[in-house]
Amino acid sequence: QVQLVQSGAEVKKPGASVKVSCKASGYTFINYGVSWVRQVPGQGLEWMGWISVSSAITNYAQSLQGRVTMTTDTSTTTAYMELRSLRSDDTAIYYCVRTCTGENCYPRENNWFDPWGQGTLVTVSS
Amino acid sequence: IVLTQSPATLSLSPGERATLSCRASQSVSSSLAWYQQKAGQAPRLLIYDASNRATGIPARFSGSGSGTDFTLTISSLEPEDFAIYYCQQRSTWPLFTFGPGTKVDLK
Numbered sequence: 046q047v048q049l050v051q052s053g054a055e056v057k058k059p060g061a062s063v064k065v066s067c068k069a070s071g072y073t074f075i076n077y078g079v080s081w082v083r084q085v086p087g088q089g090l091e092w093m094g095w096i097s098v099s100s101a102i103t104n105y106a107q108s109l110q111g112r113v114t115m116t117t118d119t120s121t122t123t124a125y126m127e128l129r130s131l132r133s134d135d136t137a138i139y140y141c142v143r144t145c146t147g148e149n150c151y152p153r154e155n156n157w158f159d160p161w162g163q164g165t166l167v168t169v170s171s
Numbered sequence: 172i173v174l175t176q177s178p179a180t181l182s183l184s185p186g187e188r189a190t191l192s193c194r195a196s197q198s199v200s201s202s203l204a205w206y207q208q209k210a211g212q213a214p215r216l217l218i219y220d221a222s223n224r225a226t227g228i229p230a231r232f233s234g235s236g237s238g239t240d241f242t243l244t245i246s247s248l249e250p251e252d253f254a255i256y257y258c259q260q261r262s263t264w265p266l267f268t269f270g271p272g273t274k275v276d277l278k
Contacts, residue, residue: 080267090206090214090257090269104265140213148264154219154226156261157204161213 047071049141049162056168057131065165067124067141074122075099078146080158081115081126083137093139096124097146131169138164172196174258174270182278189245191273193258198238202262205234205243208272209254217256218243245275253277 052066081093094105096115142158173196201221206214218234258270
């Protein structure tokens, strides 16, 4: 079945970097994109950015520009999200999610975010 | 585009009908989806393109609307439906935004 499995929880100090991995299986990795979404515990969902696996084109939320980098490794069907200069307000659960490789995909359901990884808790604390 | 959801919390009993609203600050056409998130779990896609049920989603879930006003309806709440529901728009692809969520809890 289609599945995204993320790396384990991380604890980082302010100013450090974190790199979260997302291993995809059950589908043709290069035919899709990957978005990353984070959620502060008890709060809502924040879209962080998107990468097209086939072209490596990325687009990041303005609030994270300059601190986030999304990459993929097609040989291992793994997506990565690196966040630098961590602050306490970066403490959150980070999710990867499969989405369209471009602006429009068919079936149209593939334009949206499904399925999601299980989430990775990143705690930033001194 | 800013998405606003109402109410913030909806307190209902099993078997009741739930009506959740999502409003966009400008038209998103039909580029809107709904997600369900249960406690301790990742979200899952329920409705896409405003009114289409995702694969495997029960028929008691339905979506309607276009432009700026959208509704998610759960026709008869099951115990497993008590969760938080988020709307999301993609009309500004490749930028996406989520609404703040509506919590459906047990009355």
